[in-house]
Amino acid sequence: MNFIQTTIKKSLGFILGATMAATTAQAGPLEDRVEAGEPIRLGFAAAPPWAYAGDDGAAKGFVNDITIDVLKRMGHTDVEPVLTDWAGLIPSLNASRVDIVTGGMYVLAARCANMDFSEPIGVFGDAFVVPAGNPKGVSTYQDIIDQDLIMVSPSGYNTIADAKAAGVPTGNIMEVPGTTEMLAAIRAGRADAGATNALEAQRVADMSDAVEMTDPLAFPPESRTPVAVGFHTDDDAFREAFNAALAEYLGSDEMMAKVAQENYIPAFLPDGQTTAEACKAN
Template sequence: MKKLLYVLLLASFLMLLTACGGSDDTASGEDEGSGSTLEQLQEDGSVTIGFANEAPYAYEEDGELKGASVDIAKAVFAELGIDEMDSQLSEWGQLIPGVQAGQFDVITAGMAINPDRCENAAFSEPTMQYGEGLIVEAGNPLGIESYEDIANNPDVTVVVMEGATEIEFLKSEGVSEDQIQTAPDIPATFSAVQSGRANVTTGTEMTVKMALESADTDALEFVESFEQPDIEGVPSYGGAAFSLENTELRDAYNEKLAELKEDGTISELLEENGFNGETNFVPVDAVTTEALCSGEA
């Protein structure tokens, strides 16, 4: 009886060892087969891009995704062996949550790199730099030529795209929160000024200037005499952004981005999209994302 019990226990132990060994092999096989995000994208030949309609950075025209940020991303991913871009339109304020949730592999919208955003997304090295601009009612009846002018007149209301860096820029120049409205996109900010719900709107210089050209209206004007604020964050440095868990893809992107900066491709793409290939260009290591994220630049 004892001998039979011993045999049964030994058999059970051997079966348990076999089962454990099989599980380890299976897990190992899954790990080997899963690969990195970069490898998966290269295998698929496609990357999912999140963008917001904000010309000339990223925008949709006749069903096609265009813009400087888009063209730069296309060039970089092509160097990585990824030729197709699955573009997905999103509201500006949902871009970072979207890349965090895995809805996008990358977001590309000329988004300014700053410490707060760096806590929630892994930014590439800067792809461009840019200043700010103002749009007012035609004739500029209130004489607004700076953020300080807005701050000094409590009756002035400014409307800004939701989630844009200009909100904090305005506050740092003394504009009170009750003077600031938000809207989901640039066309909505223009509508607010045209309807009289706001007196002025602000955004990056190229964005508001090109948006005004597209709007083709005599009711608004771009303030040519605008005084750039002397504050941290101006000029802004824009880049692509990835999930914080996807730094390998970000690092691979940065490597190819640097090569395309050095051979003149990035400067050419900026010029093709209405930017200045010199003043809007950021040379390799001139300003780094590490410095921008730490607030040192």
């Protein structure tokens, strides 16, 4: 082999190697983990019925059920549950401590700026949890403002930003780690109403005769927001494959039979809403 042939061979080898490296880089960290035989780490907070850990530590809740079933359809069955605080979900994803984020994650512009979402797995609204009998007649954020009441909501929930946007002063908003603490604040009289999504509000109301849920329809229609599954911004290819499998699974008899036990009903299915539109609108 002469000098020219040797030079060409080395150049081709360099180009091929660079191309392969670029292809690997484009695959994304999640696909790299799957290729290496490592489990897909599913990050979620304790937020029943959306997501929570079972007695055996398994990922439960309808968002986890949907996500795990879609992953199975993609051929991925090695899933590792990672339970964390709600406020730590997106930081954990961006720090690569988890690979996918589930739970009742509303598609909001602020979140879209920090991670990517799948297409919606459902569309949901909000409600208040109030003392039984609703003695102060709370049904909207304006009631909180007019009566100078204290509202409580889990940290990181969309209801905090919504309340502020509606004009509720920051000093009238109490943030707590989760819905258990929200219920405790209402029962102890430290808060007059708790704001959360309607599914969680109903679950909290069912936990105690001392509280009840207000009418979700009292909230403005725009409070109904798509919920989706979160992915790292480098995992476009995996997310697109997930979306393709999700489109076939969403609303199927298999899905509805499984999620019915967590109070997910057909009315929650997306009706043409898209993640791209939600990221711009919310």
